[in-house]
Amino acid sequence: MTDALHTELLRLALEAAARAGDLLRDGRPADLAVAATKTSPIDVVTEMDIAAEKLITGMIADRRPDDGILGEEGAVTEGTSGVRWVIDPLDGTVNYLYGLPAWAVSVAAEQDGEVVVGVVTVPMRGETFHAVRGRGAWVTGGRSGERGLACRPAPPLDQALVSTGFNYVTEVRAHQAEVAHRLIPQVRDIRRSGSAATDLCDLAAGRLDGYYERGLNPWDFAAGDLIAREAGALTGGRPGEPPSGELMVAATPGVFEPLQRLLDEYGAWHD
Numbered sequence: 001m002t003d004a005l006h007t008e009l010l011r012l013a014l015e016a017a018a019r020a021g022d023l024l025r026d027g028r029p030a031d032l033a034v035a036a037t038k039t040s041p042i043d044v045v046t047e048m049d050i051a052a053e054k055l056i057t058g059m060i061a062d063r064r065p066d067d068g069i070l071g072e073e074g075a076v077t078e079g080t081s082g083v084r085w086v087i088d089p090l091d092g093t094v095n096y097l098y099g100l101p102a103w104a105v106s107v108a109a110e111q112d113g114e115v116v117v118g119v120v121t122v123p124m125r126g127e128t129f130h131a132v133r134g135r136g137a138w139v140t141g142g143r144s145g146e147r148g149l150a151c152r153p154a155p156p157l158d159q160a161l162v163s164t165g166f167n168y169v170t171e172v173r174a175h176q177a178e179v180a181h182r183l184i185p186q187v188r189d190i191r192r193s194g195s196a197a198t199d200l201c202d203l204a205a206g207r208l209d210g211y212y213e214r215g216l217n218p219w220d221f222a223a224g225d226l227i228a229r230e231a232g233a234l235t236g237g238r239p240g241e242p243p244s245g246e247l248m249v250a251a252t253p254g255v256f257e258p259l260q261r262l263l264d265e266y267g268a269w270h271d
Helices: 002-027 047-063 093-098 168-188 196-204 218-230 251-265
Strands: 034-037 044-046 068-071 082-090 104-111 114-121 127-131 137-141 161-164 189-191 210-213 234-236 248-251
Touching: 002 047, 002 082, 002 114, 002 127, 047 068, 047 082, 047 093, 047 104, 068 218, 082 093, 082 196, 082 218, 104 196, 104 218, 114 196, 114 210, 114 218, 127 196, 127 218, 137 196, 137 218, 161 168, 161 196, 161 248, 168 189, 196 210, 196 218, 196 248, 210 251, 218 234, 218 248, 234 251, 248 251
Parallel strands: 068 082, 161 189, 161 210
Antiparallel strands: 034 044, 082 104, 104 114, 114 127, 127 137, 210 248, 234 248
16 A cells, blocks of 8 residues: 555656646746745745645645645645645746756655655756655656666765755855865865755766755755665764754765764854
């Protein structure tokens, strides 16, 4: 029953993410209107963002009305089925606003509090990443069709390519810049794509050796975290803790522990 349920959840997640991705890609107006602001003028919420979440939650409500929902744009439903959907309809809003390609739709399904299905579609790349707990991680689209994902063999930390992100709150960004300043001499280089979900999938695909960020919400990493782990990566927060808003660290097994240790030493989680 569990395998059949997970397959059902995966199919719905794939369809919902694809339809939302099409809406966002094809419906993006040239003069993109900003519907509201969040924590700062940089952190915009667009009308398209809200429309994509409504599309996804509407599909879930129609097909699985007893499920719970947690959406980045405010959709919250408790549910009674033991399944909860965790949705980021547009991860990388600023990229989307500026016409940069690194934005994604992230859809995860939890069963009894544990993520069991994750789908991340990156429409401007034509790629969709997906994973079911215990079944590995896969990507469809792009130049190679469908293929299984495996993170890169671990290099020494000083040869690791690491990605990160920056918060929208000025004071937090300043501290994150200090951490990056201390970290960059210890690694090959640091990247910043602007989409946590995309970074976690790129780690799974062998395009990065590590990723870390502070200040994420559950919808930012729920799907990507599962995809990365099913591709062989390790994920966590501070040493001994799971990923959280305090800190998210993901990396190939040989890079994870030294990267996590340095980030803890540098206070990457600190207010």
